[in-house]
Amino acid sequence: MAREIYDRSWLAYLLLLPTLVVSAIFLYYPAAQAVNLSLYETLQFGTQRVWTGLGNYSYLLTSSDYHSSIVVTIAFSLIVIVGVMAISLVVSYLIYEVSVGQSSYLIAAIWPYALPPAVAGIVFFYIIHPSLGVLTQPIQAIFGVNIDWFTRGGQAFVVVTVAVIWKQIGYNVIFMIAALNNVPDALGEVADLDGVGRFQRLVRIYMPLISPTLIFLVVMNTIYAFFHTFAFIDILTQGGPGGATNIMIYDLYRNAFEFNNHGLASAQSVILFLVVGVLMYAQLRLSDKYAHYG
Amino acid sequence: MSTDTPSTIERVTESLERPTTDRTQLLVHIGLGVSVFLMAFPILIALLVSTQEQGVINSVGDLAPGSHMVDNYQTVMTDYNFGVYLLNSFIMSIIIVVGKLAISLLAALAIVYYRFPFKNLMFMLILFTLMLPVPVRFVPLFNIVTDLGWYNSMLALTIPYLASATTVFLLRQHFLSIPESIVEQAKLDGIGPLKFLVYVLIPMSKGMLAGVSVIMFIYAWNQYLWPLVIIDSQAQQVTQVGITLLQGDIQAGELQWSIVMAGAIITLIPPLLALIAFRKPLLETFGVQQK
Numbered sequence: 001m002a003r004e005i006y007d008r009s010w011l012a013y014l015l016l017l018p019t020l021v022v023s024a025i026f027l028y029y030p031a032a033q034a035v036n037l038s039l040y041e042t043l044q045f046g047t048q049r050v051w052t053g054l055g056n057y058s059y060l061l062t063s064s065d066y067h068s069s070i071v072v073t074i075a076f077s078l079i080v081i082v083g084v085m086a087i088s089l090v091v092s093y094l095i096y097e098v099s100v101g102q103s104s105y106l107i108a109a110i111w112p113y114a115l116p117p118a119v120a121g122i123v124f125f126y127i128i129h130p131s132l133g134v135l136t137q138p139i140q141a142i143f144g145v146n147i148d149w150f151t152r153g154g155q156a157f158v159v160v161t162v163a164v165i166w167k168q169i170g171y172n173v174i175f176m177i178a179a180l181n182n183v184p185d186a187l188g189e190v191a192d193l194d195g196v197g198r199f200q201r202l203v204r205i206y207m208p209l210i211s212p213t214l215i216f217l218v219v220m221n222t223i224y225a226f227f228h229t230f231a232f233i234d235i236l237t238q239g240g241p242g243g244a245t246n247i248m249i250y251d252l253y254r255n256a257f258e259f260n261n262h263g264l265a266s267a268q269s270v271i272l273f274l275v276v277g278v279l280m281y282a283q284l285r286l287s288d289k290y291a292h293y294g
Numbered sequence: 295m296s297t298d299t300p301s302t303i304e305r306v307t308e309s310l311e312r313p314t315t316d317r318t319q320l321l322v323h324i325g326l327g328v329s330v331f332l333m334a335f336p337i338l339i340a341l342l343v344s345t346q347e348q349g350v351i352n353s354v355g356d357l358a359p360g361s362h363m364v365d366n367y368q369t370v371m372t373d374y375n376f377g378v379y380l381l382n383s384f385i386m387s388i389i390i391v392v393g394k395l396a397i398s399l400l401a402a403l404a405i406v407y408y409r410f411p412f413k414n415l416m417f418m419l420i421l422f423t424l425m426l427p428v429p430v431r432f433v434p435l436f437n438i439v440t441d442l443g444w445y446n447s448m449l450a451l452t453i454p455y456l457a458s459a460t461t462v463f464l465l466r467q468h469f470l471s472i473p474e475s476i477v478e479q480a481k482l483d484g485i486g487p488l489k490f491l492v493y494v495l496i497p498m499s500k501g502m503l504a505g506v507s508v509i510m511f512i513y514a515w516n517q518y519l520w521p522l523v524i525i526d527s528q529a530q531q532v533t534q535v536g537i538t539l540l541q542g543d544i545q546a547g548e549l550q551w552s553i554v555m556a557g558a559i560i561t562l563i564p565p566l567l568a569l570i571a572f573r574k575p576l577l578e579t580f581g582v583q584q585k
Contacts, residue, residue: 005478006487016401016416019400025438027423030438037433091326105330109333111333114569116561117516118537119561174580175580230429235538
């Protein structure tokens with residue numbers, strides 16, 4: 001390759017050294033340690049360790065609390081991924097279709113990307129607070145429900161899910177607009193002349209054409225739902241009520257820092273890693289099969 | 295902008311042929327207006343509440359702008375430590391952004407412009423770190439950082455974040471798009487790698503670097519879980535965790551919502567300003583070309 005204009009290998013390794021050293025110490029080593037630590041049982045508030053082999057894993061696989069945490073995580077992730085992508089797709093398509101004020105709408109739609117999750121959590125906590133929230137009474141009046149998500153698991157799940165979806169729309173819109181803008185104008189116009197409806201055009205023409213971006217976003221949204229929603233859970237519900245919002249990452253955190261059960265928490269890290277790894281692999285394989293690359 | 299003309303003409307003729315187009319465009323605008331409003335609504339409420347007198351906003355309904363905005367923001371900055379939290383967040387984010395850029399530039403330089411053994415393996419090793427977010431290495435990372443004596447320090451908040459697979463990957467892609475003729479010229483001139491980086495690559499990557507910096511700044515600023523566990527002293531804490539400390543005070547009945555919302559708005563402003571100010575390079579980095 002004509003680009004490789006330098007070939008003193010020791011210098012190349014020297015340039016890579018900072019990145020490799022930080023990765024080794026703070027990424028690879030602790031990840032390997034997590035596997036190791038998962039084979040120990042932690043006693044006496046974390047001061048003692050006893051070898052337990054796969055004990056932590058067999059405990060988790062038979063624990064009904066952990067099972068319910070897995071179910072909650074899967075339901076939560078699925079709803080978040082589908083919800084975020086459906087809403088973002090409609091918003092992106094509307095922005096793409098509009099001829100006046102496109103860039104203003106774009107900025108107005110992507111700003112939640114910059115919104116800190118902790119702030120989003122606090123604001124949601126306030127606006128839907130069972131007794132103080134400004135949205136509580138209107139929602140109660142319109143939908144005829146009695147809002148008390150501090151004690152009702154189903155409602156807590158809905159509140160967390162809505163907040164988490166809301167926060168992630170901006171990020172998705174950025175990529176979807178990018179992809180839509182890369183579709184040749186002529187395609188949409190031909191369909192328009194053929195009298196294909198707006199919604200049909202989105203589903204039958206644009207969605208297949210931007211499918212590589214959609215698959216990428218499915219992967220990113222999966223990681224988001226599994227890992228980056230911690231702040232919402234911590235602020236809004238702390239996993240409750242009755243474990244209704246106790247997703248795997250929050251359960252892991254509690255075992256590690258509330259109960260000082262480091263061995264068990266590490267086993268949960270390893271399981272989380274495997275689950276996300278398998279999911280990402282499956283999604284990427286699926287994309288090879290179904291995505292249309294231009 | 296020149297590409298705008300044909301599609302505008304197209305749309306004009308379209309609207310002449312089909313009178314419904316105007317109406318549907320109006321519907322699109324209404325749809326967009328509603329969605330944009332819904333997305334902004336929670337923060338608008340927060341903004342309103344942050345202007346109210348303490349104690350009055352517990353009654354629902356009167357959400358007119360209040361007159362205590364300055365008061366509330368001053369109170370939260372001075373009495374509730376937000377000045378310190380903000381400063382800590384700034385220092386943390388700047389160190390992470392600059393550090394990531396610096397070491398990623400060196401790594402990308404090596405990966406694109408050097409011939410050396412195990413190159414692909416090195417690149418893969420860097421990319422694989424994407425699979426190792428904080429939760430996967432949570433407990434041992436906490437132990438390592440504590441063993442290093444970094445508990446409660448800026449080092450703990452920044453150093454573990456300096457390696458960045460995303461940045462290396464984006465820079466690599468960008469370097470590969472720089473015309474080979476420029477690279478050839480540098481080779482003929484016998485220019486050394488560091489000079490090549492400083493005088494050729496960095497000036498040619500300004501927009502890209504600005505875009506990556508915004509992504510990294512927002513990412514660093516929004517960190518929550520790690521500061522929550524590794525920082526225990528209020529003097530060292532960042533604003534993300536600071537805001538939840540306020541929430542704790544409220545549940546203990548010691549605080550009013552107007553103060554908390556002032557804190558929330560303050561925490562939101564820096565990443566929002568970064569997004570708005572650098573939206574062009576950011577959108578370019580994400581690959582968006584404005585129509």
